[in-house]
Amino acid sequence: MTTKISVPDSSGHAGEKTEYSGSSATFRKSLGIPALVLFGLAYMVPLAVFTTYGLVTQMTKGNMPTAYLFTLVAMLLTAYSYGRMVQAHPYSGSVYTYTRKAFGAHFGFIAGWTLLLDYIFLPLLSYLLIGIYMSEYFPAVPAAVWALGSIVLVTGLNLVGIESVNRVNLVLVVAQLVFIVVFVALSVSKLNGQASEVSLMLPFHNSEFSLPLVFSGAAVLCLSFLGFDAVSTMAEETRNPRFRIPVAIMAVTLIGGVLFLVVSYCAHLIFPEWKTFADADSASVDVMRRAGGEMLVTAFTATYVAGCFASAMVSQASVSRVLFAMGRDGALPRVFGVLHTKKRVPAAAIIVVSALSLIALFITLDAVANMISFGALFAFSAVNLAVIKHYLIDENKVGTKNYLLYGFIPALGFLSTLWLWTSLSHMSFLIGLSWMAVGIICLICLTRMFRVKLPELQMAE
Numbered sequence: 001m002t003t004k005i006s007v008p009d010s011s012g013h014a015g016e017k018t019e020y021s022g023s024s025a026t027f028r029k030s031l032g033i034p035a036l037v038l039f040g041l042a043y044m045v046p047l048a049v050f051t052t053y054g055l056v057t058q059m060t061k062g063n064m065p066t067a068y069l070f071t072l073v074a075m076l077l078t079a080y081s082y083g084r085m086v087q088a089h090p091y092s093g094s095v096y097t098y099t100r101k102a103f104g105a106h107f108g109f110i111a112g113w114t115l116l117l118d119y120i121f122l123p124l125l126s127y128l129l130i131g132i133y134m135s136e137y138f139p140a141v142p143a144a145v146w147a148l149g150s151i152v153l154v155t156g157l158n159l160v161g162i163e164s165v166n167r168v169n170l171v172l173v174v175a176q177l178v179f180i181v182v183f184v185a186l187s188v189s190k191l192n193g194q195a196s197e198v199s200l201m202l203p204f205h206n207s208e209f210s211l212p213l214v215f216s217g218a219a220v221l222c223l224s225f226l227g228f229d230a231v232s233t234m235a236e237e238t239r240n241p242r243f244r245i246p247v248a249i250m251a252v253t254l255i256g257g258v259l260f261l262v263v264s265y266c267a268h269l270i271f272p273e274w275k276t277f278a279d280a281d282s283a284s285v286d287v288m289r290r291a292g293g294e295m296l297v298t299a300f301t302a303t304y305v306a307g308c309f310a311s312a313m314v315s316q317a318s319v320s321r322v323l324f325a326m327g328r329d330g331a332l333p334r335v336f337g338v339l340h341t342k343k344r345v346p347a348a349a350i351i352v353v354s355a356l357s358l359i360a361l362f363i364t365l366d367a368v369a370n371m372i373s374f375g376a377l378f379a380f381s382a383v384n385l386a387v388i389k390h391y392l393i394d395e396n397k398v399g400t401k402n403y404l405l406y407g408f409i410p411a412l413g414f415l416s417t418l419w420l421w422t423s424l425s426h427m428s429f430l431i432g433l434s435w436m437a438v439g440i441i442c443l444i445c446l447t448r449m450f451r452v453k454l455p456e457l458q459m460a461e
Helices: 031-044 055-061 062-087 095-103 107-139 143-160 164-192 210-227 230-237 241-270 280-329 348-363 364-392 400-422 426-445
Strands: 002-008 013-023 456-460
Touching: 013 230, 031 164, 031 230, 031 241, 031 280, 055 062, 055 210, 055 241, 055 280, 055 364, 062 095, 062 143, 062 210, 062 230, 062 241, 062 364, 095 107, 095 280, 095 364, 107 143, 107 280, 107 348, 107 364, 107 426, 143 280, 143 348, 164 241, 164 280, 210 241, 210 364, 210 400, 230 241, 230 280, 241 280, 364 400, 364 426
Parallel strands: none
Antiparallel strands: 002 013, 002 456
């Protein structure tokens, strides 16, 4: 691939063009569909249902599986839109690239900046969870020690290259899937003989059911699905990305959603007393103890922490690709847009994300969950709109089939994500809008009060 960047001068006109190509400017195309699905599942974490299990169970008053149903529908619609935009623009950058191409450089920058709120804080969430659960099991060792050690190790693996990350992910994802099978089997065994005492529909609708509370929980649960969208950031490391990326995105979303539904359903059946959690952040420990005793608690802690480690690796890899795209584009300092070493990794971006992850040493789980959900839902809404703009307006596609594929389905996706977005807490909007305000200030500085155009990136395969 050859990349051209037109850099505007102080008058706002395009100046001298710089062209570069070759190994220093391109990623290695080493990922097939199985590797992409593995990447997405590792990012998503099959055990992510327990990331905010206590928080959302209390928020929905024991109706978490219902909240997951609403979230899954919205995510499948949005996953479809991601696939359509990858077919149009098979490059790194995800939401940033799609919105910039559809709506222009300024909106693209703000969308990319808001996306960073999601992507930067997701590895931070993994480090935070590693600290919480490891300190729960080894109380003599502070949570900060576990988090810091994980940051150092994950950074080293990402600097080695994406192939090493996928090899580690295979083992960690398989371990989580095996644990889920064991947990479901133990749950069924625990419930066997109690069918007359337990209502099988209780996890979906109990006496305290409230639709607004379910929507609020569904909005937070969007962070469980983060992973299907991250697959799109690997477009430049995949052969035939227009076919492979959309297939992988839909597969990851569907597989993850089914796993989340099954696990949360079983958890609610065997531990319906959600008001009695010892600690909402680690409520899953109460569930595991009820299902299989201390042995299952030990197995869960080990498997869940390993899953968080896998998620940290791939989420750091993913956000570094977004920073790379914005740096290559000139929207961020160009040091981010340079690939280093024979493995061709964006080292500067990886190191910056690691430094920001140190926030995990003193932030709360609730605050991180709210920040990620705001960024994710804003990004999802923007992608759904980008499909409509690109295909129906820019390409002027007409006819019933095109209106269905590029109008109706993305519109449903937009409305569903917008609905969830408006269901977030006041804290989410306070943090999210503050982050967007900082992005607008950066945009004003970059464009000198909109007098100078942002650099224009033109890519040809």
